[in-house]
Each structure stands twice: as structure tokens, then as C-alpha cells.
Amino acid sequence: MYRGFRLILDAANIKEINMLNQGHKPVAKINADLDIDSVLDSQDANWIMDTWFPNYDADIFLSHSHNDCELTRKLADQLERMGLKVFVDSEVWRYASELLRKIDDTYCVKNIDADGSKIYAYERRNKSTAHVYIMLAHALTRMIDLTECFIFLDTPNSSITASRNRVETLSPWLYHELTIARIIARRPCTRFGKFAEDTSLENLNESMLNLKYKADTKG
Numbered sequence: 621m622y623r624g625f626r627l628i629l630d631a632a633n634i635k636e637i638n639m640l641n642q643g644h645k646p647v648a649k650i651n652a653d654l655d656i657d658s659v660l661d662s663q664d665a666n667w668i669m670d671t672w673f674p675n676y677d678a679d680i681f682l683s684h685s686h687n688d689c690e691l692t693r694k695l696a697d698q699l700e701r702m703g704l705k706v707f708v709d710s711e712v713w714r715y716a717s718e719l720l721r722k723i724d725d726t727y728c729v730k731n732i733d734a735d736g737s738k739i740y741a742y743e744r745r746n747k748s749t750a751h752v753y754i755m756l757a758h759a760l761t762r763m764i765d766l767t768e769c770f771i772f773l774d775t776p777n778s779s780i781t782a783s784r785n786r787v788e789t790l791s792p793w794l795y796h797e798l799t800i801a802r803i804i805a806r807r808p809c810t811r812f813g814k815f816a817e818d819t820s821l822e823n824l825n826e827s828m829l830n831l832k833y834k835a836d837t838k839g
Contacts, residue, residue: 621681621764621765621766621767621768621769621770621801621804621805621806621807622768622769622806622807622808622809623768623769623770623806623809624769624770624771624772624801624802625769625770625771625772626771626772626774627771627772627773627774628774629691629773629774629775631776634691634775637691637694637695637698638690638691638694640694640697640698641694641697642690642693642694642697643697643700644693644694644696644697644700644706644708645700646708646711647676647677647678647705647706647707647711648676648707648708648711648712648715665751665755668755669755669758669759672715672719672755673712673715673716673755673756673758673759675762675763675766676707676763676766677705678705678706678707678763678766678767679704679705679706679767679768679769680699680704680705680706680707680767680768680769680770680771681707681709681763681764681767681769681770681771681797681801682695682696682706682707682708682709682771682773683709683770683771683772683773683794683797683798683801684708684709684710684772684773684775684778684794685773685775685777685778685791685794686710686713686791687777688773688775688777688778689708689710691773691775692708692710692773693708695773696708707763707767709760709763709793709797712756712759712760712763713756713793716752716753716755716756719752719755720748720749720752723748723751723752724740724745724748725738727744727748728740728741728744728745728748729741757796760793760796760797760800761796761800761804764797764800764801764804765804765805768809770797770801772794772797772798772801774787778791778794
């Protein structure tokens with residue numbers, strides 16, 4: 621990664637972007653020929669990561685709140701019109717959920733109620749979640765490193781409180797991405813003139829437990 625940016629979007633900015641057309645085509649895609657049974661049968665975690673979360677050719681990593689998915693795709697489309705390849709992180713979150721659901725349905729079901737509802741074994745479910753989330757964290761870290769530019773979308777959905785250099789977030793994933801973007805090694809820029817040099821990361825939101833993560837966004 622060469623640089624991290626904080627893009628602050630207020631209500632007026634968001635309204636303007638939401639009025640745009642959405643023509644973004646994801647660079648992150650699951651292989652249509654992927655054999656899920658072979659993935660589940662494998663005991664090679666690295667192979668599963670490389671199969672389910674492979675590297676993608678992208679210039680920009682867009683970090684955002686799950687509640688801003690549509691906004692993010694529209695912004696990605698505008699960047700792509702400039703000739704840039706954009707990686708939208710929520711496009712791999714969905715794949716992680718699909719992988720986790722398949723694993724849980726195969727290995728973690730304790731019993732099935734009369735109405736067909738599945739009851740999952742708590743300890744097995746904890747292990748499967750840990751494995752998949754570690755794989756997802758690895759994949760996101762790898763993509764932040766591989767892309768040239770990290771852009772954090774600072775919106776009311778992604779932030780609860782913010783200062784110049786610090787953000788409080790309810791999302792552990794946004795916390796992870798901001799932390800990685802701050803500490804990851806910088807590489808020389810291979811492209812100039814697309815973005816201004818002003819930089820600094822900030823702000824976050826979304827969680828089930830409402831745990832606050834303070835993320836240092838000083839780039």
C-alpha cells in the first residue's frame with residue numbers, strides 16, 4: 621500500500637452520490653466452478669483461504685460500513701470510470717458468511733426441531749466462526765497490502781465519535797482495517813495525479829454487542 625485516505629461524507633455528499641447510477645462490477649468473485657465439498661473436506665486452511673478468498677487485481681481498497689454498501693458501490697463506479705480497479709470489502713464479507721453457513725450446516729448442527737429449525741452446537745460453532753473470521757481477516761489484510769490506496773468512507777453509519785486522529789467504532793472489522801492500514805508497510809507510488817496528497821484516516825459504526833473500538837487513524 622502507498623497511502624491511506626479518510627473520505628468524509630456528510631448528508632449532502634451522501635445524497636449527491638446516491639443520486640448517481642450504480643454500474644460497479646465486483647472484482648471479488650467466487651469461482652462459479654468451486655466445489656464446496658472439496659473445500660469442506662480439506663484440512664489445509666491456507667488452501668481454503670486461497671480458494672475462497674484469493675488475491676484480486678485492484679488499485680483501491682474501499683473500507684466502509686455494511687450499512688453503506690449501496691453508497692460504496694456507487695462511489696466505486698465513479699472511481700472505475702477514472703480507469704481504477706476498486707475492491708469493495710463487503711464483497712468478501714458476504715462470501716465469508718456463505719462459507720461459514722455451509723461449514724456450520726455440515727459440522728455444527730446439534731439437532732433439528734420439528735419445524736425444521738437447526739440447533740447448532742455452541743462450542744463447534746465458536747470454532748468454525750473463529751476459523752472463518754481469521755481467514756477473512758487475513759484476506760482483508762492481504763488486499764490492503766496489495767492495493768495502492770486505502771480509502772476509509774467516514775459517514776454517519778461508520779462513525780460514532782471522531783477526532784482528527786482517532787475514531788470510535790462499533791465495528792470490529794472497520795477497526796481491524798483501519799489498524800492494518802495505519803501500520804502496514806508503505807511502498808512507492810506507481811501512479812500519480814489521481815488523488816491529492818492530503819491524508820488521514822478516521823470514523824466507524826455497526827455491531828451486535830455495541831463494543832467500542834478506538835482506532836488510531838493518524839496515517
